[in-house]
Amino acid sequence: MHNERAIDVDYLSRVEGEGALHVRLQGNEVMDLQFKIFEPPRFFEAMLEGRDFMEAPDITSRICGICPVAYQTSACNAMESAAGVTLPHNLRLLRRLLYCGEWVESHGLHVYLLHAPDFLGYPSGIAMAEKFPERVETGLRLKKIGNELMTLIGGREIHPINTKVGGFYRAPTKAELQSMKPDLEWGLEAAIDTVRWVSQFPFPEFEREYEFVALHSPDEYAVDQGRIVSNRGIDIAPEEWDDVFEEEHVEWSNALHARIKERGSYHLGPMARYAMNHEQLTPLAREAADQAGLGAECRNPFQSIVVRSVEIVFAFEESLRIIDEYERPDAPAIEVNPAGEVGHGASEAPRGLLYHRYEVDDSKAISKARIVPPTSQNQLSIEEDLKTYIPGRAGLEDEQLRFELEQAIRNYDPCISCATHFLDLTVERD
Template identity: 55%
Template sequence: MSERTISVNYLARVEGEGALRVRIHDRSVEEVELRIFEPPRFFEAFLRGRGYAEAPDITARICGICPVAYQMSACHAMERALGMTVEGPIRELRRLLYCGEWIESHALHIYLLHAPDFLGYPDAIRLAEHHPEAVKHGLELKKAGNALMRLLGGREIHPINVRVGGFYRCPSREELDGMRPSLEAALALAEETARFVAGFDFPDFELPYEFVSLRHPSEYPMNEGDLVSSRGLRIPQDRFEEAFEEVQVPHSHALQAVRKGGGSYLVGPLARYALNHDRLSPRAKAVAGELGLPPVVTNPYRSIVVRAIEIVYACEEALRIIDQYRPPGAPSVPAPPLTAPVSGAATTEAPRGILFHRYRLEPPGTIVDARIVAPTSQNQKRIEDDLRELVARSLDLDQEALTFACERAIRNHDPCISCATHFLNLELVRD
C-alpha cells in the first residue's frame, strides 16, 4: 500500500491565487483538487442597489486581464432587459474592441505564460535571453491589441469609454486608419506565432471534451450567437441557466459549473474553434490548414496553436471592421425610461470562454439582483478532470516531474482565478 501526494501551494503563471492537491493511493488517483484560495470578492452583492449604468465599470474590476468581456456581457444583458437594439457601426466598434482584448490576452498567455513550459524556462524574461526575437514578437503583438483598446476604450485596463447603449465617444475614420499599420504588422506576426508554436513538442494527450461556446449565423462568435455544445446542445444565449448549474465545493472559493444532469465541460479557444472552425477568416483558416491543424482539436497542449489562430482571426477581423467603418451619428443608443421591473441576460465570448451575466432591474433603474458566471468557474471542474487523467497516465514519473506536469496541464487552459472568485450565487440559497 502506498500513499502519495502532489501539492503545489501557489500556482505560477496563472492569474490569481490557486493551489493544487492530488492524492494517489495504491496507484489510483483518489482526489484532485484545484484549490482556489484567492479571497472571495463579493461582486454580485456590491451590484445590488447600484444603477444599471454603473454595471459595466463595476464588473470590469472583476478582471484586469479581460475587463472588456465583463463590460460587453453587462451592456448586452442590460440592453436586453431594457429592450434596446444596438446595430451598425456601434456594434462593429464593440467587436473591434473585443478584437483588441483577444489579441492582448492571447499574446500574453502564449508568450509570457505558456511558451516557457514548452521551451523549458521558468518565465518569459529568461526565455528572452535565448529566444529574444520570439519574446519581442509577443510583446509587439500584445502592444497592437493594447493600442486598439486604448484608442477605443481610453486605456487598456478598465476602459472608460464603454456604456450601456454604446460608447461615450466614437473614433473618427482617421483615428481608426491610424491603427492599420500596427494591425497589419500584427497579422504577419500572428501568422509567424502560429508557425512558431505549432513546432513545439506536444505530449500525446487527447481528451473527450464537451465543448461549449457561442455560435453565430455568419461570424466567429464574440458578442452574439446561440449557446451550443459539441454534444448537441443549442439554446438562446440568455437561457444559460437552463443547461448549466453551479455547485459549491469545500476546497474552493469559486463555484464550479457543470452541465445539468451531466459533468464537466470546456469553454475557451479550443471550444470556440471546434464549434466555429467554418466561421474563421480566410487567412486564419489558411494558416490552420498549412499547419495541419484539424477542425477539432482535443489535445489541450495544442490550445497554444489555437490561441495563435484566434489572434490571426482577430487581426484580420479588426482590419475588416476598420476598412468598412463609417462613424455613427450618435455614439450611443439612448436608453428608454424604466417603468416596471425587468430582467435581462447575455453571454459573450471572453478570451477564456463564455461569460454569462444576468440582472434584474427595478425603476428607476436599480439593480436588485445580479448573477455572473465566469469562464474559469466553468473550466475548473474540467481542469480537475484533465489532471485526473494526466496523473493516472503518469504515475511512474518522479515527484518533481509529476508536479511540473500537473502545473503545465493547468496552464493549458489559461485559468483566470481572480475572475472565478468574483462570485456570489444568490439563486442557490433562495430555494
Template identity: 45%
Template sequence: MTSRRIRIDVPALTRVEGEGSLRLEVRDGKLVELGLSIFEPPRYFEKFLEGREAREVVDIVARICGICPVAYQISALNALESLANESAPDWALTMRRVFYCGEWLQSHALHIHLLALPDFLGFDNAIAMAGQHPDEVKRGLKLQGLGNALIRLFGGRSVHPVGARLGGFHHAPAADDVSALTHKLKAAQADAADLTRFCASLPLPNDPQDFIGVALHHPDRYAMECGNIRTSTGLMLSAAQFEQHFHETQKSDSTALWSDFDGQPYLTGPLARLNLNHAQLPDFLHTRLGEIGLALPSSNMFHSLIARAVEIELALHEAITLLEGYTCPAAPYAPLSLQAGTGYGMSEAPRGLLWHRYEIGEDQLIKAARIVPPTSQNQARIEADLHRSLTAFGLDHDEDALRLRAEQVIRNYDPCISCATHFLTLKRVER
C-alpha cells in the same frame, strides 16, 4: 502496500489573483485522490451592483478583471440592452466587435508568450526564456501592445476601460487615429502567422480525451461579442436558457464556485470555440489549418495553445476588416430606455463563455445580479483533465515531472487565478 502522497501547494504570488493547491495521492501506482482547491476571497461584485443604476453597471463590472474588462462590459451590455425597446446603432455594435478583438489579441498574446511558452521551451519563467528566445518575447509584447491599443482606442484606457456605455460608446475615435492603428495591425499579420506556425511546431503532448465543448455560435460570423450557446452534444441555447442546463455548486475545499452542464464537466474557451465554429473561419485560416496539419475538432487539450494563436490571427483580420473605410458617426450612442424585468447576456471572453443576468426594477435600479465567468465553468473540467492526463503521463515519474505536467494542464485553460502562472511547489510525504 505503499502509499505515496504528493502534495502541490500554491503560494501567494504577485501579478496573480487568488490561491490554489493541488492534492495528489497515489497508492500502488494508482491515483486515488485528486483535488483542485481554489482560495479566492469573495469579491462581492454581484452584491455591489444591487441598488445601483443600470447605467453604472458597465463601469463597475470592468473592474472585475484587469485582463478581460471588455468581456465583462459587453456581456453586461448585452444583458441590459435586451430590456431596451431599441438596439444600439449599427456603428456601435460593429465597433464593439473591434473593441473585443483588442481583448482577444492582448490576452492570447500574453498567455502564449509569457505564461505557456516557457513550459514547452524548458524554462521556469518568461524572463529566463527571453535570454535565449528574445524574438519570441518581443513578438508577444508587440502583439499584446496592439491589443491594448485597440482597447484604448474605444475605451479611453487599456485597463478597466471607461468608453463603453448603454447604447454604444461615450466617444468615437478620430479617423486619423483609426487609420494609424489599422496600419500597425496590418503590419502585425505576418508576426501572427509566424506565431501560429511556431506554436504548431512545438513538442506539444499528444493526450486525446473526451470532453463536452461549449461556446457561443453566431449564424453570420465566428462568435465573439454575441451569439447563442452551442454545445458539442447538439444543443443550441439562448442566454435565458443558460440556467436550465448549467449549474454552480460550492465545494467544501474551494471558495470558487464549480459549474456543470447537465451534471457533467465541460470545456469553454478557445479550443471549444475552434472545435464548434471552425467552419466560419475566413479562407486564409482554413489554409493555415491545413498548412500546420491541425484537424478539427481536436480532442487534445494541448491544442488550446494553437487555438489561441489562430484566434490572434482572426482578431487581427476582423479588426482590420471592420476598421477599413472607418468614418465617424453622427453620434456614438443612442439613448436607450430599459424596461423593468430580467435581462440575460453573454459573450466570449478570451477564456470562454461569460454569462450575466440582471433584474431591473421600475425605478431603473438593479435588484439582483448574477455573473458566471469562464474560469469557474472550467474548474471541474480542469480537475477531470488532471486526473486523466497525469494517469496517462505516468504516476511513476518524479515530483518535478509530475509538477510540470500538472502546471501545463492547468495553464491550458488560462484561468484567471494564480494557476495561470508558474506557481506550483511540491511536497512529498512517503507513508
C-alpha cells in the same frame, strides 16, 4: 498505506492570479484531487446590488485586469437585452473591434510569455527571454498593439472607461481607427508566423472527449454575441442558461463549479470556439489552422496554444476588416431603459464564455446580479484533465510532477484572478 503521496502546488506560476491544487496519490492512482479557486465575482455581485444599471460595465470590468472588455460586454449585452434593444451596426462594430484588442492582448501574452516556455523547457518567460529575446519581443509587441487598440476605443487599456450600456461615450473617427492599420498589418503577419512556430512544439499525447461550449453566430466567428451551442446538441439563447447549466458548491472551494445538468463537465475557450465555429473563421485564420494541421477540431488541450494563435490571426484580420467597414455614427450611444426587466448577456472572454444575469427594478437599480466567469465553468474540466493525465506520470519526482500539472492547468489560460486569490499546490503520497 505504502506508496501513497500528496502533492500540493502552493503557487501556480504563470497563471493569471493564483489558486490551489491538492492531489492525493496511491501508487499511480489518483485518490483525491481538488482544484481550488476563490471567487471575487461573489463580492462584486453583492457590490452591484442597489447600483444604477449603467454602473454594471464599469464595476464588473474591475473583476479582471486581463479581460475587462469581456466583463463590460457581457454586462452591456445583458442590460441591452433586458431593454429589448440592439446596437446599430457601427456601434456594434466598435464593440467587436474593442474585443479583438482584448483577444490580441490576452492571447499574445499567454502564448508567448506564459505557455510557450512550457514547451521549450523554460521555467518562465523571463528565462526564455535570455535565449529567445526576439520571440519575447514579438509577444510583447503583439500585446502592446492589443493594448493600443483598446486604448483608442476604450479610452484606456486596463479598465476601458469609454464603454457604456448602449454604446460608447465617444465614437472614434474613421481616420483614428485607420491610424492603427500599419500595426495591425504587422500583427497579422506576426500572428501567422506565430501559428507556424507553435505548431512545431512537442506536445504530449493526450486527448479527451470534451463537450465544447461556445457562442455561435452563423455569419461570423462569435466573439461579442451569439447563441450558446455545444457539440452535443446545446443550442440556446443566453436567457436560457439556467435551463441547461447549473452551479454547485464543492466543499474545498468557495468558487461554484458549473456543470451541464445531468451531464457534467464542459470545456470553454479557444478549442471550444474553434470546434464550433471554425467555418466562420476569417480566410487567413482558416488557412493558418489548415497549415498547422488542426482539422475540424482539436481535443489535445496542450495544443490549445496553436488554436489560441489562430485566434490571434483572426483578431487582426477581423480588426482590419472592421476598420475598413466602419463609418463614424451620428450618436456614440443609444438610449437603453431596462427598468423592471431581467437581462442576460454572454460574450467570449479570451478564456471562454462569460455569462451575466441582472434583475433591474423600476427605479433602474440592480436588485440582483449573477456573474459566471469562464474559469469556474472550466474548473470541472481542468480537474478531469488532471485525473486523466496524472496516472501515466505518477512515477515522476514531486517537482517535475508539480511542473507538469501546472502546465496542464495553464492549457486553460485560467484567469484565476477572476476566480481566485493565491494558488497553492499540494501532492500527497502515502
